[in-house]
Amino acid sequence: AGTLSIESWRSDDANIWSDVIIPAFNKSHPDTKVFFSPTPPTQYNSALQAKLQAGTAGDLITCRPFDTSLTLYQNGYLDNLNDLKGLSEFSGVAKSAWVTDDGQDQFCLPMASVIHGFIYNKEIFKELNLSAPKTRDEFFKVLDTIKSESRYAPLAMGTADQWETATMGFQNIGPNYWKGETGRKALLDGKAKLTDKPYVDTWKELAKWKPYLGHGFEAQKYSDSQNLFTLGRSAIYPAGSWDIQTFNNQADFEFGAFPPPVAKAGDACYISDHTDIGIGINANSKNKAAARELLNWMASQEFAELFANAVPGFFPLSNHKIAIKDPVAQEFISWRDNCESTIRNSYQILSRGTPNLENQLWNVSAQVINGTMTPEAAAQETQKGLEQWYAPQQ
């Protein structure tokens, strides 16, 4: 009973919530009114922070993974969810993004993950007689072909927004270099350094992308990249699975996806399957009972299926078996079967101090692609930053 409002950065999903998800919830819980009130992603953190401090935030808080939400929990803005029934539907890995460092307290319910890879324009590939590359060599050969034999920009990515280079570049192809979770854990434990070969190599590959990017990529923003691709002017798009939805709406050609290429055919592959969205309860909510009911429902099979199909590209984290209808989304999720999943290596713990590793990664990755910084320098700078405050690395 009562009303609930949900804070979220997913403004794109507003229609889906109001048209699909909330009506479905209301079928079983007719007297709870739910409002989905999103804030644009870039302003979400600061606006939420301010609203929590002032006590005006909604009852349910969409959780960014790891430290952002952990701080909220530590500052007492989020409720402890340890006794929430629905949590049992999720694996430890899925929950790991929203527990305290000691693993004791859970403060958000996992909602969805996103997977990185490459989306390509099937028509262009057909026109140039290309097929999806499996190895890095093939990948660059494909890029070369496109560059030399057509007017299309081989890769649709820009460095203006910076985060694309870190997220769709570094975190996309990196796991194949640092062997997914193994490398990520080693970094956390202080056993590996960012100046180690896998990381430098990742940046080296990024540096090689430069010639294949579109004209003036330095000023190209995320939306420009999307437009370049959907307007058919670019062949390959380093993607996050969430882009599928946009492309479905806007591209009038068929597109497919391939995972980050490996060094040699047959090598073990790793994908970034990042726990991206969780949802928690505002500690100051006046309607916690209803909020918990909603969370429990969000742990259900029904929700998982609704969500996964309404928002293709966001993959449910619960243990339910669900069928995904969108072919490209299906392609993405199918990689989970062959490759090892990992999450972005800067998200857990490592972006807790000053300087902030994630911000640094954005900055240096963009610079590496721009050619204003060497891969080695990028490695050194980030490693130095980490060493300043992170004890295991000192």
Next chain:
Amino acid sequence: MTQQNQQDEKKPFPWHLVIFLAPALLIYVTFSVYPLLDTLFLSLFNTQQGESTFVGLQNFITLVTDDNWSDAFWNALLNNFKFFAIHMLLQNPIGLLLAVLLSSPKLRLSGTYRTLIFMPTMLSVVIIGFVWQLLLSPIWGISENFLYSIGLGQYFDAWLGKEGSALITLSFISVWQFVGIPMMLIYATLLNIPDDIVDASVVDGANPLQTFWYIKLPLILPTIAMVSILTFVANFNAFELIYAVKGALAGPNFSTDLMGTFFYRTFFGFQLQQGSASMGAAVATLMFLIILVGVMLFLFFVQRRIQRFQF
């Protein structure tokens, strides 16, 4: 007090003063002065996990000495000075030129020009930022094609994306947007110069250029000074345009970071970086001090020497 004065009728308490002043003062103090003081006060504390401890000037020391902070701080400050310098060199002279042209006697359509040129000033940065990104976008190619059409195509570049040119380009955009303000203010002053004085200089044999240089310019100097100080304050508070175009990280490689964006990142955090109210407050306090010192220096060294003229 003489005896006579005691017989005087008592002056009633000036209630009207209270009624005139109180509403404005109440709202202003409550919603501006108090929050600002509250925030500046925060800069003397260290807030961690909801608990704050008094640390004196430690935050400021960190800000200007600790490499992690000071690099960003000095970078932002330096950028801000560049930003300001470009405005002074471009916005105000262009404003001056336009104002002078607009005020030429018997100019037809001057009202129309004035209104149209002031238009960009009215628009929000959401619009401005978006439009200019489109125009300068290499993908859309408007600027590029334009440059090619006048034979300068080879000079085109992704200006907004290059470390060397991003700040300058943003400054230009800002100049484009705000040139209307100095133009209007100077124009108004020019209109206030009596025709007689200009006529007198014509009779004295001055040509239009000399009339401008010897007569009009000295007379609008106070306005130019005021415009400069407004520019200074506005530039050191600037935030929105950078934020709208380049985001809070003010890329590439912080080349467009200004005090405003630096404050924003520090105070509210960004992406995975946690906001720090106390460090943010320290940045805010420094911004305030810089502006204050700037204004004081200006008042002391410049304003004192410039006289306003009554006509």
Next chain:
Amino acid sequence: MKIFNDLLSSSSRNVSKSVTVHAILLAYTVIALFPIIVVIINAFKTRKAIFKDPLGLPDSSSFTLAGFEEVLLRSNFGLYSWNSLVVTLIAVSLVLLLGAMAAWALTEYKFRGNFIVTFLFAMGIMIPIRLGTVSILSLMVELNLANTLTALVLVYIAQGLPLAVYILSEFVRTIPKELTEAARCDAVSEYKIFFCIILPLLKPAMATVAVFTMIPIWNDLWFPLILAPGEETRTITLGVQQFVGQYVTNWNSVLSALTLAIVPVLILYTIFSRQLIRGLTSGAVK
């Protein structure tokens, strides 16, 4: 022949001079308007056409109102505009009224604390109120005003007052003292002096203040986001920003939204613009 010479010498000089003046002004006007025009013409074109020929006018094949439909359908543009209008108009009116009252009190009456209050307002011109956001927000929550337009109005009044008081004070000084003295001799109360005599005379000054106050309020993104982000209280700038964020790849919708957002400002501006120059030329902001 002589007359002809005279005509040439004086008039042709004037003509060539005025041609130059017009040429420069026209050129700058084009620079000022070009981006806006690009937005507007492309708002009426299909997404493909926008890319193919960004500077072309919409023709029968490329003309579309889809963008506008999308905007009006997918977002509550009417409501947003209404909210913006309400907030801006109320805030600006109150800034004008309260600012004029304060300016009048500060310039007309001698009293202890006059300097301090004047100084306090002057400081407000230099410090962006945004630095105090968090305190403002908690204050609004305590007053139960969070997510209301009232909160915005209050903050905007606080934000606009310093400049208004400054400009209006300068104007009040230009009003001849005799006017108020004549009224005092006429047994007019201080309130009536202000409302019946001073306020009407401040009109041109108010137009100036109105424009300078209105621009930042109408265009503000920040406080709507923090203080009143709810759907019901969303302002048009925030609405457009979110719309742009959400439909960032759908350029003709975005451009339509931008176009729609430009219109109200222009209307407001034209209302004040005639008074603006009168205001500027008759007082303070010189």
Next chain:
Amino acid sequence: MASVKLNNIKKRFGDVDVLHGIDLDIKDGEFVVLIGESGCGKSTLLRLLSGLEDITEGDLYIDGERVNGRSPAKRGIAMVFQSYALYPHMNVFKNMAFGLKIAGKDKAFVDNKVLEAAKKLKIDHLLDRLPRELSGGQRQRVAIGRAIVRDPKVFLFDEPLSNLDASLRVQTRVELGKLHQELKATVVYVTHDQVEAMTLGDKIVVMNKGRVEQVGSPLHLYHHPQTQFVAGFIGSPKMNFLSARVMEVGSESTQIMLESGRMISAAVDSSSLEKGAHVQLGLRPEHMSVTCDENTLEGKITLVEHLGEQSYLYVDIQQEGEFVLKVDGDNQYQAGDNVTFGIKPNSLYLFNHQGNALPRVNSNLETKPLP
């Protein structure tokens, strides 16, 4: 209408004494003109009367009541300002009606009052105009009208004509004079134009540096100035002054020697002086004549101003300085001519070195000091 009494009124602005103790009696219905140089405190005194400025010391009575601390509104005065101070956003009618409306009078009464005053001032056809649509003279009349409608006890005028051009000033001055006769109002009128003072005032108060120099009827001041200051102030063109020494003291006649050594006899009682005392000789331009052969002076004409019916001769007298002479308009003088003129002994004034006038003997005009 009312009488006004000032009792040792002083005014200090901060550290500056502006008025040093003014005593003045103004009778009911009297037209009193305050005259004096710029900055002598005329306006300040008027503002003290009106209550716009606080009295530092002394007592002010209007109609016998002490009004020192009273607000302007309650003193029953009306003031007309030099700049007219018309409310620029109100039309003539509203300007005139404003005070009455504020006082809560009913509409019929207000309309009636305003119309009556407007008719009296011949501005009833202008009632709909805004002040900026009026000429200077019309504005002036509106300002007076605004004062009249309130039936004040005392009218205060601060240089009401000084913003008008020459011919309008003359015309309005005449109208003001008639209006006063009609209204029989008590008026205090500030000006620094001596013609206005002479023509309008029942009584003229000559002020000098915050003090009253002399009070009297216009003609009395003209004929019997008590000080050199007053003598120089009243009369146009200005009285000529020459330095001289007393050669022969007498109570009926005095012999004086000018700087050039010329001897002049004056019908002045110099018994208070000693022989050899320095004095100033005062000579009005209109009291010298080129046909008179007593007390002659001669000099060279530097400039002739023809005003039609009369002319002014500016004469340079060797060793004495410049002299102005009023002569008939039908003269044939030209600049450069030499001229000799005589002075009648009984049209001479003498001032001692403190600037006080010596008593004139047998002055051909006896005027009442006060009306």
Next chain:
Amino acid sequence: MASVKLNNIKKRFGDVDVLHGIDLDIKDGEFVVLIGESGCGKSTLLRLLSGLEDITEGDLYIDGERVNGRSPAKRGIAMVFQSYALYPHMNVFKNMAFGLKIAGKDKAFVDNKVLEAAKKLKIDHLLDRLPRELSGGQRQRVAIGRAIVRDPKVFLFDEPLSNLDASLRVQTRVELGKLHQELKATVVYVTHDQVEAMTLGDKIVVMNKGRVEQVGSPLHLYHHPQTQFVAGFIGSPKMNFLSARVMEVGSESTQIMLESGRMISAAVDSSSLEKGAHVQLGLRPEHMSVTCDENTLEGKITLVEHLGEQSYLYVDIQQEGEFVLKVDGDNQYQAGDNVTFGIKPNSLYLFNHQGNALPRVNSNLETKPLP
């Protein structure tokens, strides 16, 4: 110094004809005063002379050279503005030196020139002051100084004294007159104050609605106004006008009948009129006398203005209207008294219904029409 010749000069602003063809000859060194009502085109004519405004039609010659299209700087003129138009940011020295500096004169020359002019105008102690630190009269002199230093061929003055107060105006007027005698400059001087015009001008040009009404020496205009407009304009107080009809036409004497039926005889040649024609009778206040018993009129005094040595009587004459009379200062008239006064036939003016003056017979004054 130079002569100036205006040949059928016309000026049109847009659709509005402001000057309808002005012909004027100004001799070298002459002081010409333009006088006329507000808006009659005086300033416009001056601005045409200066070159600040383009001439629509006609020819302007300075020193025999046609200068129509020439810029102000090249005409060799200097102009003094009503508002003085001093450069507010320059001190007195710089104000005066500006024109010379612009002309590229060397420093010693400039210093010399400025100092010389400043001494002449007695402002050499003010050279460091800014205009706002000067009194009105001092500003006025600086403005003149600025004109002098440039040794212009022609000085143009546009109401240079109208911003000064009464006594300063008289004083400055005298100084200006002397300055002209000293410089022997050609001067064109605009004013609407007839006293200034009379006292300063060698030649007065009376303008009316964009046309020249009459040109002549001051006394000639005073005694022989060609039109009623000029007659009313020259002389102070203004000439009195009465409506009348011609009863007896004559070339030596004319009998007219006033509205009240009184008969008056005038020494005017009315042979151009017919019996019964409507005329206006003009009478100067100073030409009537209470002792004369010819042509008497009588009325009731409404106001007496005492100016000291003379007084004005404002007399209401039944059926004729108001009349002003100038009498000696030692009169005893009071408002309310009845007065009878007579008019000498040869001090009368008659104007026909077009406002043109009829020739006066035996006028007791012969003046040269032009100096």
